[in-house]
Amino acid sequence: MMSVSASQMHNGKAGSGKSTALKLGYILLYVVLIAVAVFQLFPLVWLLFFSLKNNQEVFNLPPLSLPTDPKWENYTKVWEAxxxxxxxxxxxxxxxxxxxxxxxxxxxxxxxxxxxxxxxxxxxxxxxxxxxxxxxxxxxxxxxxxxxxxxxxxxxxxxxxxxxxxxxxxxxxxxxxxxxxxxxxxxxxxxxxxxxxxxxxxxxxxxxxxxxxxxxxxxxxxxxxxxxxxxxxxxxxxxxxxxxxxxxxxxxxxxxxxxxxxxxxxxxxxxxxxxxxxxxxxxxxxxxxxxxxx
The missing domain is CATH 1.10.3720.10 (MetI-like)
Structure with missing residues (x-):
């Protein structure tokens, strides 16, 4: 009986180890996927900020900086004029x-x-x-x-x-x-x-x-x-x-x-x-x- 319970405990520990490794693998996978998603979204975020700036802000501010005064009128201008x-x-x-x-x-x-x-x-x-x-x-x-x-x-x-x-x-x-x-x-x-x-x-x-x-x-x-x-x-x-x-x-x-x-x-x-x-x-x-x- 003692040998059976020891074997079961060993199998339980092995199963727990595999489960932990699997969880860590999923966590690593999600971290990589999130990093890739952020990298893919970077151009869109940059373009959005870019579209809300005037010429001076485009050249004088960092690429990912928020415009000091968002120029939403840029969208009205391109749609109408x-x-x-x-x-x-x-x-x-x-x-x-x-x-x-x-x-x-x-x-x-x-x-x-x-x-x-x-x-x-x-x-x-x-x-x-x-x-x-x-x-x-x-x-x-x-x-x-x-x-x-x-x-x-x-x-x-x-x-x-x-x-x-x-x-x-x-x-x-x-x-x-x-x-x-x-x-x-x-x-x-x-x-x-x-x-x-x-x-x-x-x-x-x-x-x-x-x-x-x-x-x-x-x-x-x-x-x-x-x-x-x-x-x-x-x-x-x-x-x-x-x-x-x-x-x-x-x-x-x-x-x-x-x-x-x-x-x-x-x-x-x-x-x-x-x-x-x-x-x-x-x-x-x-x-x-x-x-x-x-």
């Missing part, structure tokens, strides 16, 4: 239109490649994957020439078509793993019930991929929202420009309103942060689901 309201709306609708088209078309392409039997499916998939190797801005001159011939220069459609084309390969690549993992029994049952291919896709398959679609949507939104080169090249009318180009309005030949630039950048960041907060759970689900095949 700086025409940022128009640029903001242009960014919103162009980004959403390009993202919606990319997600729907990429889903249709992925469904055709993974679910339908046709000879050129592997070739089409290879062409899309090959497109990922092409530097985006190396196509700037050919695209400008093409859009100029079809009279799409200074037209938002040129931006939407460009964004859709360049985001298709990465979107298809993310969707592929998820589509391969989808059970075919559901589709087969719908076909037996008399469901057409189009109806099966939009009523059954498309809703089943909502988690991975959120992942592809946020990736598309971030790229489309922050894109600068194509907007600066294809769009010349002030009423059609987006936020990334509109920030140049506060850069003059002799003076630059740094506080207004900071306010514009802060306004441009907020929609992305809000979208990420709302879609963060779906993004994690989509990444996990898309990484499993079979």
């Amino acid at each position: 700086g025409n940022i309201g128009v640029y903001f709306l242009n960014s919103v609708w162009i980004t959403l239109a390009a993202t919606a088209l990319t997600v729907v078309i990429a889903s249709l392409v992925t469904f055709a490649i993974t679910r339908m039997k046709w000879k050129a499916s592997s070739l089409v998939l290879g062409l899309f994957m090959l497109a990922m190797m092409i530097p985006v801005h190396s196509t700037l001159i050919p695209l400008f020439s093409m859009f100029n011939k079809v009279h799409l220069i200074d037209n938002p459609l040129s931006l939407i078509l460009t964004y859709v084309a360049f985001n298709m390969p990465i979107t298809i690549m993310i969707l592929l793993g998820f589509y391969y993992a989808l059970p075919k029994e559901v589709e087969e049952a719908s076909v037996i019930d008399g469901c057409s291919v189009n109806r099966m896709f939009f009523r059954i398959v498309f809703p089943m991929t909502s988690s991975v679609l959120a992942t592809t949507a946020i990736i598309n939104i971030i790229y489309n929202w922050n894109e600068f080169i194509f907007v600066n090249t294809f769009i010349s009318s002030d009423t059609l420009k987006t936020l990334t180009v509109g920030v140049q309005n506060f850069i003059g030949q002799y003076t630059t309103d740094w506080g207004a630039i900071g306010a514009t950048l802060m306004i441009s960041i907020l929609p992305i942060l809000i979208a990420f907060l709302f879609l963060s759970d779906r993004i994690v689900e989509g990444i996990a689901a898309g990484s499993v095949k079979g």
Whole structure:
């Protein structure tokens, strides 16, 4: 009896030691994650303080110092006098239109490649994957020439078509793993019930991929929202420009309103942060689901 109780005491101490080590490991992990989070938030805090300063405070005060007199009027100035309201709306609708088209078309392409039997499916998939190797801005001159011939220069459609084309390969690549993992029994049952291919896709398959679609949507939104080169090249009318180009309005030949630039950048960041907060759970689900095949 004494030997049994001693063994139990030894096992209890070993279990307690493992539990303590596990707790210490979790504490260390949380400390590291908190440190990384603070490091990631540093630029946002700096930008917020930057946007509330005038030019003198920007250059004379330390980067993380609070402004002596917060200039909230910087936000009013850029929204009203700086025409940022128009640029903001242009960014919103162009980004959403390009993202919606990319997600729907990429889903249709992925469904055709993974679910339908046709000879050129592997070739089409290879062409899309090959497109990922092409530097985006190396196509700037050919695209400008093409859009100029079809009279799409200074037209938002040129931006939407460009964004859709360049985001298709990465979107298809993310969707592929998820589509391969989808059970075919559901589709087969719908076909037996008399469901057409189009109806099966939009009523059954498309809703089943909502988690991975959120992942592809946020990736598309971030790229489309922050894109600068194509907007600066294809769009010349002030009423059609987006936020990334509109920030140049506060850069003059002799003076630059740094506080207004900071306010514009802060306004441009907020929609992305809000979208990420709302879609963060779906993004994690989509990444996990898309990484499993079979």
